[in-house]
Amino acid sequence: MERVLSGIQPTGEIHLGNYLGALRHWVEMQDSFDAYYCVVDLHAITVPYEPAKLADRTISTVAQLLAVGLDPAKATLFVQSHVPAHTELQWLLNSVTQYGELRRMTQFKDKSQGQDAVSAGLFNYPILMAADILVYNADRVPVGDDQRQHLELARNIAQRFNQRFGDVFTVPDAAIPGVAARVMDLANPENKMSKSASSTQGIVGLLDPPKQVAKKIRSAVTDSGAEIAFDPAAKPGISNLLSINAAVTDRSVDDVVAEFDGQGYGHLKVATANATVAFLEPIQARYAALMDDPGAITAILSTGAKKASQQASEMVIRAKDAMGLLAG
Numbered sequence: 001m002e003r004v005l006s007g008i009q010p011t012g013e014i015h016l017g018n019y020l021g022a023l024r025h026w027v028e029m030q031d032s033f034d035a036y037y038c039v040v041d042l043h044a045i046t047v048p049y050e051p052a053k054l055a056d057r058t059i060s061t062v063a064q065l066l067a068v069g070l071d072p073a074k075a076t077l078f079v080q081s082h083v084p085a086h087t088e089l090q091w092l093l094n095s096v097t098q099y100g101e102l103r104r105m106t107q108f109k110d111k112s113q114g115q116d117a118v119s120a121g122l123f124n125y126p127i128l129m130a131a132d133i134l135v136y137n138a139d140r141v142p143v144g145d146d147q148r149q150h151l152e153l154a155r156n157i158a159q160r161f162n163q164r165f166g167d168v169f170t171v172p173d174a175a176i177p178g179v180a181a182r183v184m185d186l187a188n189p190e191n192k193m194s195k196s197a198s199s200t201q202g203i204v205g206l207l208d209p210p211k212q213v214a215k216k217i218r219s220a221v222t223d224s225g226a227e228i229a230f231d232p233a234a235k236p237g238i239s240n241l242l243s244i245n246a247a248v249t250d251r252s253v254d255d256v257v258a259e260f261d262g263q264g265y266g267h268l269k270v271a272t273a274n275a276t277v278a279f280l281e282p283i284q285a286r287y288a289a290l291m292d293d294p295g296a297i298t299a300i301l302s303t304g305a306k307k308a309s310q311q312a313s314e315m316v317i318r319a320k321d322a323m324g325l326l327a328g
């Protein structure tokens with residue numbers, strides 16, 4: 001069975017972009033792959049954050065993953081910092097990654113821009129991500145479009161390691177969806193919807209109250225003109241609403257365009273708002289039930305970390321051996 005791995009940061013409330021670009025595919029893939037999914041808390045500490053909130057955010061993130069349909073009986077769910085092999089492999093991979101490669105990463109450029117104190121962790125972030133993937137020999141990595149460049153780097157690191165030290169790592173393939181790989185901020189459709197955006201006005205959180213969800217979608221910034229057409233470059237606002245509508249109603253974008261053809265933007269907004277509220281309702285109910293029993297969540301994570309650690313520590317031994325380090 002092929003293996004799949006992916007991660008999400010506990011940096012805030014999960015939003016529609018995360019769900020449509022990544023999580024919905026995590027759920028689909030848990031049926032046909034040997035699936036490993038982690039909450040990447042060590043990535044979340046590379047930018048300023050509130051230590052007192054991180055542990056709770058990690059639990060809440062896991063509850064949201066379960067609420068959208070991840071099943072611990074099918075997928076191994078764990079917290080990145082519970083499996084030390086990730087950081088151990090990262091150190092080894094530091095030596096096969098070039099400074100110039102990291103400097104070219106657009107996420108680093110975006111997240112460091114305008115900050116006076118940029119951590120070395122933010123710079124090294126993509127190497128830890130490569131380690132997350134390679135330490136399980138993952139074949140496929142379901143992510144949104146913004147992670148394309150990081151995945152390419154992980155592939156280059158694996159190939160370089162294999163050339164220099166012998167065949168140790170599987171070279172992973174990105175699995176980037178054809179629809180909604182880049183959900184845009186509703187209030188600012190030039191930017192991607194992001195957990196750490198300065199304003200939440202254009203971000204639909206999975207746990208937002210229904211009224212707020214409807215309001216955010218109804219007030220989405222749309223483009224000039226009046227035609228309903230899917231054209232992300234020329235019509236980013238309308239195309240974003242069409243993608244969201246298609247995803248939450250489980251239809252193709254073409255079907256949605258056909259339904260709203262000839263109607264005004266207002267119509268599409270109201271229909272998308274209603275469909276999204278209906279889609280989120282059962283997720284929110286499951287989340288509330290799961291948060292009533294945080295002990296059950298920590299138990300799932302503890303089982304997940306044990307299984308993940310077994311796999312991952314074997315790979316670290318193989319990598320160290322290939323690199324010529326003295327066996328302990």
Ligand code: ATP
Pocket residue numbers: 007008009010011017018019020021022023142143144145146147180181182183184192193194195196197
């Ligand atoms: P942050 O703003 O803190 O960087 P984020 O919202 O980008 O967070 P991540 O935890 O970094 O979220 O990403 C989790 C997954 O969601 C990744 O696979 C990422 O590619 C995907 N993703 C994030 N934002 C979007 C988006 N707007 N559209 C589609 N996929 C997205």
Ligand code: LTN
Pocket residue numbers: 005006007008009040043128129132133141142143147150
């Ligand atoms: N960088 C990713 C999160 C992430 C990840 C991973 C995704 C960390 N490790 C391993 C896939 C595989 C992001 O979404 N910002």
